[in-house]
Amino acid sequence: MTDPFDLAPEHEQVVFANDPATGLRAIVAIHSTALGPALGGTRFHPYATTDAALRDVLDLSRGMSYKAALAGLDLGGGKAVIIGDPRTLKSEALLRAYGRFVQSLGGRYRTACDVGTFSVDMDQVARECDHVTGRTVAHGGAGDSSVLTAYGVFQGMRAAAEAAWGGTSLAGRTVGVAGVGKVGRHLVRHLVEDGADVVVTDPWQPALDTLVADHPEVRVVASTAALVAEPLDVYAPCALGGALTDEVVAVLRARVVCGAANNQLAHPGVEKSLADRGIVYAPDYCVNAGGLIQVADEIDPSGFSFERAQQRASGIFETTRDVLALAVRDGVSPALAADRLAEARMRDVGRLRGIWIS
Structure with a gap:
């Protein structure tokens, strides 16, 4: 397996999680917190190898740092991957175990949806974790960030x-x-x-x-x-x-x-x-x-505003x-x-x- 220190010397933190009881195998990569807590989605994907998952999460988290900076957000870059096929492996128990894992990072990483995860999944993660965005509208979130x-x-x-x-x-x-x-x-x-x-x-x-x-x-x-x-x-x-x-x-x-x-x-x-x-x-x-802007707006003390987030996303032009x-x-x-x-x-x-x- 690739040495993370060799592959990503500029990353601040790379953390592996393993919960055999639920099948959870996850990696969180925090690239930078220079602008604020790292925010990035959780990708649930059947990677062929752990090495492939590691390379993907490192690349994705680096991109999130640059994405947040270009969007003018006071957030850093992070990303998570859960290894496995979400159609067969995903369960409430696994998502809650993942929430406990993210909670253990103390707010340095805030998660959201990505490929293979949805707003309803974030609602389950949030049962164990305070650092979740992209939740359903019914639970005060931004809903579908896509x-x-x-x-x-x-x-x-x-x-x-x-x-x-x-x-x-x-x-x-x-x-x-x-x-x-x-x-x-x-x-x-x-x-x-x-x-x-x-x-x-x-x-x-x-x-x-x-x-x-x-x-x-x-x-x-x-x-x-x-x-x-x-x-x-x-x-x-x-x-x-x-x-x-x-x-x-x-x-x-x-x-x-x-x-x-x-x-x-x-x-x-x-x-x-x-x-x-x-x-x-x-x-x-x-x-x-735009999706990052949308879920980041959940963090606003006044609560999520789609109109405010859309106005900010229009600045991408x-x-x-x-x-x-x-x-x-x-x-x-x-x-x-x-x-x-x-x-x-x-x-x-x-x-x-x-x-x-x-």
């Missing part, structure tokens, strides 16, 4: 469209959405309402059936490979990470890439390939911050515009431009809080 995740991606896509074509509307553009689950289905709604022609794919047929029932004008293709070969204007990866491989970029015909999936680049060199082909890439951790403009000005990749903006805020605020960041 709503504002999709809204933020749509705002980022408008900014990327402006960089590519000079206008923010997606009307008449062909947008390919890979993955129409929790976030992708909401993104499709925004795109259809804006007048885009939408093409989708998803390996889970029920997700496609539900989407087409709501939006019969949407066209479905059989696979991601078929989707990226379409004459797209925009490609939106909205499933799991690593979607942008060398092979995908080689055949991609879109002018813009902007989607909800985390850690979309299979390796750092992919972004150069996108730039070489004249493709505008909106960094995922910049555009998909300006942030994406700034990132893309900085990339052009400095002759760097959009991801590097986004990193510089995020790191500057973590450094400046961290020093104000008495946390030295080099």
Whole structure:
């Protein structure tokens, strides 16, 4: 197994949990608390190995630090993974055991939903833990965070469209959405309402059936490979990470890439390939911050306000515009431009809080 100290020397804390009675095997990674307590979702996924789970949680938690910084939140970056198939392993006992584990961290990490977990699951976690966001509306929470995740991606896509074509509307553009689950289905709604022609794919047929029932004008293709070969204007990866491989970029015909999936680049060199082909890439951790903004609003002493959270998520348009403009000005990749903006805020605020960041 990979040594966490070698793999993630900048992470503050990586904690493993094991509860044989419930089958819980979990990892929490806290990347940075320079801006405040680490907040990030819990991913429940059947990883092939513990090493794969560790690598994923480290990458995801790092992205959360940058996402919170770009969104202007006073929160750090963290993430959790539960290893296993949620369809067969998830139970109230396991979720409550996980809640006790998160509680033991004393508030350094606050959890929420992610792939494989939902607001009702957070209600169960909260029976044992004070540091839970993304709960159901009935329990005073923000509800489904995918709503504002999709809204933020749509705002980022408008900014990327402006960089590519000079206008923010997606009307008449062909947008390919890979993955129409929790976030992708909401993104499709925004795109259809804006007048885009939408093409989708998803390996889970029920997700496609539900989407087409709501939006019969949407066209479905059989696979991601078929989707990226379409004459797209925009490609939106909205499933799991690593979607942008060398092979995908080689055949991609879109002018813009902007989607909800985390850690979309299979390796750092992919972004150069996108730039070489004249493709505008909106960094995922910049555009998909809407869900984080939504669940973070639960922490407000006055209670959750969807309108306030949505207003803040609308700022993703300006942030994406700034990132893309900085990339052009400095002759760097959009991801590097986004990193510089995020790191500057973590450094400046961290020093104000008495946390030295080099």
